[in-house]
Amino acid sequence: MVAPIRVLTAVPICDGHDSAINTINLEFIRHGIEVIYLGYHRSVGDIVRAAIQEDVRAIGISSYNGGHVEFFAEVVDLLRKRGASDIKVFGGGGGTITHKDATKMERQGVDQIFFAGTSLTEMTDYVRKHYGKPRRRTAAKSSDMELARKLTEIEEAHAKGKRRTAKQIRNPQSAIRNPKVIGFTGPGGAGKTTLIDELVLRVLNRNPRARIAILSHDPSVVGEGALLGDRATMINSQNDRVFMRSMATRGQAGGLSPATHDCLAQLAQSKFDYVIIETVGTGQEAMPFQENGIVDLTVLVMNPDYGSRLQLQKIVMLDLADIVVVNKSDLQRARTAHSEIEQRLEQNRRGQQLIDTVAKRHRDPGVDRLFDLISADRAR
């Protein structure tokens, strides 16, 4: 088995035209490509940082609001400055990018511009042909790049059926666990990513030297391509003190990837204060952090709209989580949800914490409380 091609896609700053890239992302993932989607209104710095951390083969930019000649050139330039010229740049923007512009952009180092009328198949074939072969690497120029490449090695080793890379990663139990590892899980749409992003902001603000790693998971489409879209929701995590890696489940059920443990072991040996793992949106039976010692603390994030009280009896993570969060607690059903979940947790007699949050709200007191709980044992 060969690991899927990974590309990053994004729309430039001051540009909200995301319809084209959404269509293209979907076509790519259907053809076995893993797409890390950064969203729209993204700066050159955010795009290049994400591309390096995700160790992608190429960056696909969709640009409609003008300024494309300069914007694409700045991306190519910053990649070069950061020693990441092995990451290629391509893109399109319908009729807003003229053939004359494209010629100039290609001279400036852009691989290819696609014009109006190009079929989705042509674009997919291009990516497979040009970004599917092994690449030549130069020495890593930053700690982010070095770490990103190690994570790629781990994922590639797993794709070939090997659990460990030649570099002999220690397993999570024996690794020196400096960072606090926190696992976030819960159903899709509960607001896990937004909540994590708000917690990241609090960590960054409280400690000006703190560094955080995030391992974020999204499902692979029948074991092949995947849309890794959590970065598109992140605002505060677009920061040089945050190392984020998006992982596809690559055919494994349960919320994590086959390579998660080894990647976590690698991160545990790097200099982070916190490592946050976010699972895919999970179902009632999921126990993603059951394997011994994988996390220090588990947080189950729930949406108040889980259905009837009976549904709660079936959610296994309600027995296992250290903290249960009812996010979107501004919704009408939230008070009922809080008391139903509270009663359910009381039956466990484990002293589990229950917190209400509105993660989308800035300075939410519930998120502050959650932050105090998870950072209680960390230096201020």
Ligand code: B12
């Ligand atoms: C749909 C659309 C909108 C929608 C956007 C919806 C959305 N969420 O994306 C809405 C109505 C919201 C909108 C708003 C605006 N729009 Co508008 N919009 C368009 C429109 C009609 C189509 C663009 C599109 O999605 N095409 C579909 C894609 C799939 O096809 P394509 O463009 O031919 O692209 C091909 C290739 O280039 C390639 N491709 C494209 N991107 C990428 C990326 C990669 C990685 C790859 C591999 C390939 C690739 O894929 C296609 C293959 O055939 C264009 C006009 C036009 N006909 O192009 C104007 C257009 C882009 N908009 C324009 C403008 C001015 C605006 C507004 C500023 C209008 C206003 N005054 O409010 C706002 C700004 C929005 C914002 N926040 O940025 C102008 C831009 C002018 C310019 N740059 O000089 C255009 C050109 C219309 C015009 N003629 O004036 N817009």
